[in-house]
Amino acid sequence: MQFEYKKFFVTLALISNAIYAQAEQTHLSTILNIKMNATYLDIDTETTNSFGVKLMAAVRLTLSTEHSCGTSKLHITPDSIGVPVENFLAEVKKIKKYADDGAALFITHHDCDRKIPMATKFATCTGEICRSLTDVLIDGKMYLDKNYRPVPAARSLFFIEQPQTYDQKLKAWKVYIYDKKTKKIAADGFVDNEDYAASKFIHKFRTFHSNGMISSSIEMSAQGQREGKSIVRHKNGKIEKSINYNNGIITDGEYITYDLTGKIKIREHYVNGVLNGPRVKLYANGNPESMEKYLDGSRSGISNYYYEDGTLKNIQDYDRGQLDGWDVKYFANGETESQTLYKNQRIRISHEWNIDGIKVSQWEQDENHNRQGDDIEWYDNGQKRKHSIYKDGKLHGKMQGWSEDGTQLYSTEYAHGERNGQSRQWGRDGTLIEDCQYQAGKISEPCSVRPPL
Numbered sequence: 001m002q003f004e005y006k007k008f009f010v011t012l013a014l015i016s017n018a019i020y021a022q023a024e025q026t027h028l029s030t031i032l033n034i035k036m037n038a039t040y041l042d043i044d045t046e047t048t049n050s051f052g053v054k055l056m057a058a059v060r061l062t063l064s065t066e067h068s069c070g071t072s073k074l075h076i077t078p079d080s081i082g083v084p085v086e087n088f089l090a091e092v093k094k095i096k097k098y099a100d101d102g103a104a105l106f107i108t109h110h111d112c113d114r115k116i117p118m119a120t121k122f123a124t125c126t127g128e129i130c131r132s133l134t135d136v137l138i139d140g141k142m143y144l145d146k147n148y149r150p151v152p153a154a155r156s157l158f159f160i161e162q163p164q165t166y167d168q169k170l171k172a173w174k175v176y177i178y179d180k181k182t183k184k185i186a187a188d189g190f191v192d193n194e195d196y197a198a199s200k201f202i203h204k205f206r207t208f209h210s211n212g213m214i215s216s217s218i219e220m221s222a223q224g225q226r227e228g229k230s231i232v233r234h235k236n237g238k239i240e241k242s243i244n245y246n247n248g249i250i251t252d253g254e255y256i257t258y259d260l261t262g263k264i265k266i267r268e269h270y271v272n273g274v275l276n277g278p279r280v281k282l283y284a285n286g287n288p289e290s291m292e293k294y295l296d297g298s299r300s301g302i303s304n305y306y307y308e309d310g311t312l313k314n315i316q317d318y319d320r321g322q323l324d325g326w327d328v329k330y331f332a333n334g335e336t337e338s339q340t341l342y343k344n345q346r347i348r349i350s351h352e353w354n355i356d357g358i359k360v361s362q363w364e365q366d367e368n369h370n371r372q373g374d375d376i377e378w379y380d381n382g383q384k385r386k387h388s389i390y391k392d393g394k395l396h397g398k399m400q401g402w403s404e405d406g407t408q409l410y411s412t413e414y415a416h417g418e419r420n421g422q423s424r425q426w427g428r429d430g431t432l433i434e435d436c437q438y439q440a441g442k443i444s445e446p447c448s449v450r451p452p453l
Contacts, residue, residue, distance in 0.1 A: 228244070399413075
């Protein structure tokens with residue numbers, strides 16, 4: 001959902017009649033949709049006894065069920081839910097979270113004297129009374145989200161048909177999950193409870209590609225932990241990856257990922273359930289795409305990345321998953337593109353070149369992101385374009401600029417971020433056109449000015 005709240009407070013004037021009633025009712029529902037920039041008719045208090053009302057900005061909620069006013073719509077405004085305007089967006093985000101979670105809510109709203117009444121309060125609903133919303137059965141079907149959990153039908157991607165078949169040998173219920181659009185089987189497995197909403201998958205769980213081929217097959221214990229092999233397959237049936245589990249943790253060893261043709265795509269090592277050691281990713285031609293090192297699940301040490309022809313593309317130095325050291329990039333022709341030094345997750349030094357090997361920029365900064373020292377830019381022909389000197393994030397020294405042919409265009413002296421000393425400008429023909437003296441950011445004596453030719 002995209003929030004564009006800065007446009008929300010635009011109001012329009014219309015002519016109509018409305019009565020604003022304050023009686024309240026409570027309704028049990030879930031929220032399917034939230035629309036920003038909606039409007040509602042409200043009495044203009046300055047013209048209460050005349051024909052005038054205003055069209056006011058509001059947020060419109062669409063519920064999964066109709067309330068007593070005969071519609072599934074409600075409005076909210078800062079006034080209706082009793083919050084300051086500056087806090088309203090934060091409250092809308094809380095309500096959006098209810099909608100995203102498919103939460104059952106007790107929603108209090110004003111009486112039905114207006115077409116779409118105002119909501120005033122939201123309270124989560126738990127227990128048996130809420131099952132009709134979160135575990136709703138329609139024509140014998142229970143609707144599920146992308147994680148195969150029950151949701152209202154309007155928010156669902158999959159469904160199961162009730163009741164499930166009980167397997168006496170496994171002491172579990174067999175579940176078939178279907179794609180809502182295609183009606184094809186999307187997954188199947190066993191659950192440990194006849195009440196699907198309160199169950200978890202056990203023993204075995206499979207997912208399927210749209211062509212009916214098995215996408216993944218997961219072996220599990222009676223407690224729902226991964227135990228044994230978990231296999232992922234391509235649409236053509238070839239194995240993409242096979243992983244062994246023990247008590248829900250990946251067992252130690254090397255694991256290989258294969259492409260559609262059966263060629264090795266990735267080699268990686270696991271220790272104690274996380275990546276440890278080298279991880280190599282290959283192009284289809286067998287050349288390395290990346291060569292990384294992992295320690296306790298995080299990239300650590302030098303990582304190399306390559307173009308498809310085997311030319312080095314990038315070298316990065318990592319420490320516990322964060323860049324720490326040099327990050328060097330190369331063009332496909334082998335020329336250096338950039339050199340960036342990281343310390344404590346921040347850039348300290350940066351150098352860049354063009355594809356012809358000519359430097360185009362360099363700068364440095366300290367751990368607080370303050371520029372320090374020389375900040376230089378070059379044209380693609382190698383001619384210096386700009387040179388500034390910084391101290392603690394402020395200009396301190398000369399700032400100079402040149403045209404592409406090398407003609408100086410300006411030179412200004414700074415001290416602690418303020419102009420201090422001589423400031424000159426030249427025309428592109430090299431003629432001095434302005435010469436000023438500054439002290440502490442202010443002109444200390446009249447400038448010598450000569451119009452350019």
